Amino acid sequence: MTTSDYLTVTALTKYLKRKFDADPYLEKVYLTGEVSNFRARVNSHQYFSLKDDKAKISAVMFKGAYQKLKFTPEEGMKVLVVGRLSLYEASGNYQIYIDHMEPDGVGALYQAYEQLKASLEKEGLFKLTHKQSLVKYPKRIAVITSPSGAVIKDIMTTIQRRYPIAQLVLFPTKVQGDDAAGEIAQRIKEVDAIGNFDTMIVGRGGGSIEDLWSFNTEEVVRAVFEARTPVISSVGHETDTTLTDLVADVRAATPTAAAELAVPVLQEELLKIREKQSRLYHALDNQLKHKRARFEKVSESVIFKQPNRLYEAFYLQLDNLDRRLKQTMSTQLHEKQVKWQKQSERLMVKNPSELIKRRHQEREFLEQNLHRAMYQLISDKKQSLYQTTESLDLLSPLKTMGRGYSYVTKNNHIVKSVSDVKIGDEMILNVSDGQIQAEVKEIESDGKA
Structure with missing residues (x-):
């Protein structure tokens, strides 16, 4: 192996720390042991150990968690803690970071409390959106508590002193013991079913977690959540917090505080009214x-004093408007009449009967012109034909031959020059009344050819 195949201490420690932090079973650990090496540090984080007869583990409790403790840890005290395991890289030691600590003896109940709390919180039972507002001036108040405890006495005394006109109705129930949870839930449902109570107070005095356990049961918590009547929870003392306190619409630290939250001070309200x-x-x-x-x-x-003056301006305005109205109507009427006249004239011009009449007249005029033109054309053509005929007659060879002229042909061709014939050729003399055969005896030329 080469040097590069060896891990550094830092790399190994980081690897182990990631293993610790990623392990879901080490994210929340419930641990029991004796407190060792504890030296209380004022307003600071606490460092000590937890041990049993065979092993020991370092523990850290940050200031915020330590200040919430309801007891003071002591050397050798057996405790129950809830926290997470991790590795401290500087020393390579693993240790537990404690979020909560209780003296041994209530650990199982506390664990059940935390588990149920997480489950109900996930469902949304503790959300502020589900909280109802208290009735400011309640007429009837239901109190669910023990009839023999100090709770009902404190509530009665406080309400009698503050708001004696409210009717207080006690629904006696057990607040401790095995059957207490079912009885408390039944009383809550009974009050809600009656339906004419403005406020419901559920309470008992202080005690240990075992004494208050009935108010940490799912049965009671869901009964409070489902109640349509606003619920004030007054369970234990200010330092005790039950699941009923968390789900109730309002939580009171003491029974007296619950009564003070439930009702106003009548004298103060009367004073406000006055x-x-x-x-x-x-x-x-x-x-x-x-x-x-x-x-x-x-x-x-x-x-x-002179109400008629109120209308003088309106009278003037009315007269002015009336005059303008008549003038406008007259103008519009005249414009409409002119428009109507123009339209009538246009319609008359475009009247079909008049148009047809004009078209008949035009046709007759055109027919007359056509006849005249035809007669004139025929006359002109006759005259032109006569003149052409006369001209042709004057130029006719027959006419010339009648005056003693003739023309000579040879072999059906007209003889135009002495060069066209020779002595001995036979020719035909064409005269007006026939033909004469002749023979060339002599040819004389005038010398012009």
Whole structure:
């Protein structure tokens, strides 16, 4: 193996610490043992050990958790602790970080308390959104507690002193023992079923966790949660916190405090009413004085003495509006009449009967022009034909031949020059009344050709 294959102490320690922190079974550990090497440090973290007859473990309790303890740890005291295990890298020692500590003897109950608390909290039973507001002026108050304890006496005395007009109804029940939880839950449901109580107080005096255990049961907690009547919990003393305290709408530290939360002080409320009554009378008197002064001022105004002046401006406005209305109507009527006249004229121009009549006249006029043009054209054509015929007649060869002229052909071709014939050729002389055969005897040229 090379040097690189060896772990450093730091690497190994970090690896083990991650193992400790990642292990879910070491996240929350319930441990029992004797306190050892304990030296109380004022306003500081506490460092000591827990041991039994065969082993010892270092323990740390931070200041915040230590200040919540309801007892003072002592050397050799047997305790029950709840915490998490981790590794302190600087020394390589593993130790327990304590979140809660109790003297031995209540550990099992405390563990059950924490487990049920976590389960109910996960369900949302302790959320503030489920809390109901107390009735400020209750008429009937139900008290669920022992009839023989000091709780009912304190509540009765306090309510009689503060708010004697409230009716207090005791629902006696056991508050300690095996059957207490079922009886408490039944009483809560009974009060809620009656339905005419404004407030419900559930309470008992202080005691150990075993004495208060009935108020940590799921049965009682769910009965309080499901109650439609607002519930005040007064279980134990200020330092004791039960699950019923957590789920109740309001928690009171003592029975007397529960009664004080349930009712106001009647004399104080009466005093507030008298103060508000006095303020109301004073405000009303001021209002009346103010209104009376305004009334007197208004009644002295000119309008009330000469009410017709109130309408003079309206009369003028009405006349003005009437005049404008007539003028506007006249103008609009004239405009409509002009528009109507123009439309009528346009309709007359575009009237089909008139249009057809005009089209008939135009057709007759065009027919007459057509006839005249046709007659004139035929006359012109006749005259042109006559003149053309006359011209053609004047140019006709027959006409010329009638005056003694003729033309000579040879082999059906007209002889135009002496060069077209020779002596001995036979020719035909064409005259007006026939043909003459001839033979060329002599050819004389005039010398022009």
